[in-house]
Amino acid sequence: MTQARFDLVVIGGGAAGEKGAAQAAYFGKRVAVIERRSEPGGATVHTGTLPSKTLREAALFLSGHRQRDLYGVSVEISRDLSVARLIHRKDAVRRLETERMRVNLDRHHVELVYGVARLADATTVEVTDSDGGVRLFAADAILIATGSHPFRPPGIPFDDPDVHDSDSILEIDRLPASLAILGGGVIGCEYASTFAALGTEVHLFERRTPLLSFLDAEIVERMVEGMTALGVRFHLGVREETVTRHDGRLVCALTSGDELEAEKVLVTSGRVGNTEGLGLEAAGVQVDDRGRIVVDEEFRTAAPSVYAAGDVIGSPGLASTSMEQARVAVCRAFGFAYKQAVSELLPFAVYTIPEISSVGLSAQEATDRGIETVVGRAPFDDNARGAIIGDREGLTKLVFDRATRRLVGVQCVGERASELVHVGHAVLTLSGTVETFIEMIFNYPSLAETYKYAAYDALAELGPAEG
Numbered sequence: 001m002t003q004a005r006f007d008l009v010v011i012g013g014g015a016a017g018e019k020g021a022a023q024a025a026y027f028g029k030r031v032a033v034i035e036r037r038s039e040p041g042g043a044t045v046h047t048g049t050l051p052s053k054t055l056r057e058a059a060l061f062l063s064g065h066r067q068r069d070l071y072g073v074s075v076e077i078s079r080d081l082s083v084a085r086l087i088h089r090k091d092a093v094r095r096l097e098t099e100r101m102r103v104n105l106d107r108h109h110v111e112l113v114y115g116v117a118r119l120a121d122a123t124t125v126e127v128t129d130s131d132g133g134v135r136l137f138a139a140d141a142i143l144i145a146t147g148s149h150p151f152r153p154p155g156i157p158f159d160d161p162d163v164h165d166s167d168s169i170l171e172i173d174r175l176p177a178s179l180a181i182l183g184g185g186v187i188g189c190e191y192a193s194t195f196a197a198l199g200t201e202v203h204l205f206e207r208r209t210p211l212l213s214f215l216d217a218e219i220v221e222r223m224v225e226g227m228t229a230l231g232v233r234f235h236l237g238v239r240e241e242t243v244t245r246h247d248g249r250l251v252c253a254l255t256s257g258d259e260l261e262a263e264k265v266l267v268t269s270g271r272v273g274n275t276e277g278l279g280l281e282a283a284g285v286q287v288d289d290r291g292r293i294v295v296d297e298e299f300r301t302a303a304p305s306v307y308a309a310g311d312v313i314g315s316p317g318l319a320s321t322s323m324e325q326a327r328v329a330v331c332r333a334f335g336f337a338y339k340q341a342v343s344e345l346l347p348f349a350v351y352t353i354p355e356i357s358s359v360g361l362s363a364q365e366a367t368d369r370g371i372e373t374v375v376g377r378a379p380f381d382d383n384a385r386g387a388i389i390g391d392r393e394g395l396t397k398l399v400f401d402r403a404t405r406r407l408v409g410v411q412c413v414g415e416r417a418s419e420l421v422h423v424g425h426a427v428l429t430l431s432g433t434v435e436t437f438i439e440m441i442f443n444y445p446s447l448a449e450t451y452k453y454a455a456y457d458a459l460a461e462l463g464p465a466e467g
């Protein structure tokens with residue numbers, strides 16, 4: 001059996017794998033990436049982030065959602081439109097992104113190897129290619145970046161062609177008249193908005209309340225109002241007991257005692273780490289009960305030469321964070337005097353309609369940490385750009401520490417919230433205060449200007465700075 005030698009072998013060519021590999025190669029290490037699919041990209045490119053966002057954009061464009069209220073335009077979308085056709089743009093985006101990844105790996109002289117990898121031991125990776133050929137790759141360090149797949153709760157009939165998880169929903173051939181979404185986490189809320197914008201009657205079930213509890217309650221409330229106006233029906237505190245087919249009808253029996261009939265069911269119950277068959281026991285790597293690899297703050301597993309990053313280690317399960325974790329893991333593995341930790345300021349974006357985004361602390365989190373806060377708000381309907389685009393739900397909310405006047409958190413809801421949040425993110429990173437926004441001049445008309453007025457709102461309570 002042939003054996004190649006590398007400084008680093010990365011298992012998985014997704015968001016984390018690509019960035020970890022490039023980081024090590026940038027500092028002169030010899031690196032191989034092993035990918036089991038025929039293309040790099042992982043969930044970000046093929047089943048998750050980009051396809052779902054492309055579908056969302058198609059829904060917004062085709063439904064005329066953004067213009068509906070302004071110009072009285074109402075568009076009905078044909079049920080026969082397949083989701084695949086709706087997201088044909090996804091293929092162009094996918095091609096662009098996989099090509100960019102290949103070029104990036106090539107430019108860094110990273111060897112991209114196609115095959116299924118498993119650990120033979122803590123410093124050797126065994127790769128089986130599609131013809132059954134097996135090669136061994138010895139490495140000083142191994143980075144596991146194998147991602148995750150949708151969790152399929154027991155008792156749900158996934159063999160029914162109308163019962164889907166977040167991977168198979170992208171392959172449906174026509175838009176359903178009605179859709180029951182079981183699970184109101186980020187993915188459930190995003191798909192609820194998208195399908196509602198496409199004209200599907202959407203019912204969203206979430207057993208835990210409040211919804212998206214890790215985000216600011218006021219911002220989530222506005223999101224819920226916007227989604228309700230779009231037609232999403234929320235069933236909170238309720239979950240499915242069974243999903244069955246009766247006389248050809250798909251029926252969800254609920255814990256409330258009610259029954260709901262839907263043309264399709266989408267189950268979004270979280271994700272499970274891709275660790276099966278990886279040979280983790282052979283290398284001494286530990287996993288938890290959802291298959292997530294257990295790591296320390298350096299992203300090192302129980303086996304000292306093996307690191308793990310991205311979805312395979314669990315929360316927060318974002319492409320943005322996965323990439324950064326992998327960079328840090330590699331810097332730690334080789335002792336580079338570079339990225340030693342993932343920033344504590346993790347931005348979150350939820351691409352619902354309206355979208356929401358946050359970074360830093362919510363007012364509640366700040367209070368829980370003993371910080372006395374002052375909150376400034378600027379709704380988009382008081383903003384010239386907001387009025388032009390007709391955004392009624394939009395809000396920029398800033399949380400300041402009363403004692404230091406420093407910004408401690410930013411929450412946005414509304415058009416382009418995921419972009420807008422980074423204005424505040426930069427100020428937060430640079431330890432800016434309420435005065436930072438008061439001094440800044442913003443484009444007019446722009447949504448970014450809401451930062452200045454949210455700061456003035458806070459200033460009204462804070463009073464002028466001393467000295």
Ligand SMILES: Cc1cc2nc3c(=O)[nH]c(=O)nc-3n(C[C@H](O)[C@H](O)[C@H](O)COP(=O)(O)OP(=O)(O)OC[C@H]3O[C@@H](n4cnc5c(N)ncnc54)[C@H](O)[C@@H]3O)c2cc1C
Pocket residue numbers: 011012013014015016017034035036037040041042043044045047048049050052115116117118145146147148166187274278309310311312317318319320321322349351
């Ligand atoms: C519907 C949906 C929407 C999302 N939206 C967002 C969003 O808006 N923003 C955001 O930041 N994140 C989003 N995410 C999350 C994001 O997709 C993931 O966090 C990200 O893909 C994780 O990257 P990763 O590299 O850890 O794993 P992946 O991208 O899953 O990559 C893992 C790779 O490893 C390969 N692999 C697995 N096992 C083996 C093996 N044994 N041998 C060789 N190769 C192997 C896989 O084929 C895959 O290519 C979304 C996810 C979903 C499902």
